[in-house]
Amino acid sequence: MEFGASIFFTDYSITPAELAVALEERGFDSLWAAEHSHIPVPRKTPPPGGGELHKRYYDVMDPFVTLTAAACATKRLKVATGIALVIQRDTIQTAKLVASIDQVSRGRFLFGIGCGWNAEEMEDHGTVYETRTLKMHEQIEAMKEIWTKDTAEYHGQIVGFPPMQAWPKPVQKPHPPVIVGGAFRLAGRRAIRYGNGILPAAPSAGSGSPEEFMPRFRKMAEEAGRDPASLSVTLGGAPEDLAVLRRNRDLGVTRMTVRLPPAGKDQILPILDRWAKLIPQVNS
Numbered sequence: 001m002e003f004g005a006s007i008f009f010t011d012y013s014i015t016p017a018e019l020a021v022a023l024e025e026r027g028f029d030s031l032w033a034a035e036h037s038h039i040p041v042p043r044k045t046p047p048p049g050g051g052e053l054h055k056r057y058y059d060v061m062d063p064f065v066t067l068t069a070a071a072c073a074t075k076r077l078k079v080a081t082g083i084a085l086v087i088q089r090d091t092i093q094t095a096k097l098v099a100s101i102d103q104v105s106r107g108r109f110l111f112g113i114g115c116g117w118n119a120e121e122m123e124d125h126g127t128v129y130e131t132r133t134l135k136m137h138e139q140i141e142a143m144k145e146i147w148t149k150d151t152a153e154y155h156g157q158i159v160g161f162p163p164m165q166a167w168p169k170p171v172q173k174p175h176p177p178v179i180v181g182g183a184f185r186l187a188g189r190r191a192i193r194y195g196n197g198i199l200p201a202a203p204s205a206g207s208g209s210p211e212e213f214m215p216r217f218r219k220m221a222e223e224a225g226r227d228p229a230s231l232s233v234t235l236g237g238a239p240e241d242l243a244v245l246r247r248n249r250d251l252g253v254t255r256m257t258v259r260l261p262p263a264g265k266d267q268i269l270p271i272l273d274r275w276a277k278l279i280p281q282v283n284s
Helices: 016-025 055-059 063-072 091-104 119-124 129-148 184-194 210-223 242-251 265-282
Strands: 002-007 030-033 078-081 109-113 152-155 160-164 178-182 197-200 232-235 255-259
Touching: 002 016, 002 265, 016 030, 016 063, 016 265, 030 063, 030 109, 030 255, 063 078, 063 091, 091 109, 091 129, 091 160, 119 129, 129 152, 129 160, 129 184, 178 184, 184 197, 184 210, 210 232, 210 242, 242 265
Parallel strands: 002 030, 002 255, 030 078, 078 109, 109 178, 178 197, 197 232, 232 255
Antiparallel strands: 152 160
């Protein structure tokens, strides 16, 4: 089982380059950057889990910018959106962003995607909340056309464009892995339909425990004609608990990510040092 780290990069957190180097030095496989374009005020939609919305949601930087800095500072570390709110982004421009960062990182990009939860935020971008999942599906289908064909066109219910050409193409073939985030039941279906992996939300968001959803996910994949081994499973919120980590490893979880606060390196590096000792024990 691999280990990544997830963070909301801000102008007061550790820098992307500093964190990326520290992760690579300590045996982590990936860095996951969150995304929110803005937070509308006032806001009706409650955050996942309820309660007050943390300041980091207002302050987070653009993930494609921060991950490019991280990629340029490292050689092996994968860089990942965790998650990119594609429904709030232009389809053609996002396809170029993904291909470009995959080129800059020399094939180390993981495209974590999701619909998001903030209805007001997505509506400010012209996205209709009720059809957001259809839009995301069509966007990914359209991007795959752009990534894999010299001349691409797409005609969906929401997303569409006539024949066009766009470069660069991604280094990874046919394209970077598309990892679908969200509550297990729905995100699992989407991942099987048009993704390469799943990033289930926390159990409190309806995903259940790994003991519950791992066998269900395998069965769903098999019933849909997908090889379960071809679909990665990345779980967030890795605990510093060797028994739990090994249990998830044995269940077939591909990767767990450590959630880091948007803090400076004086707070982040001690956390990473503890994990540098724990990671080898998990896979021993």
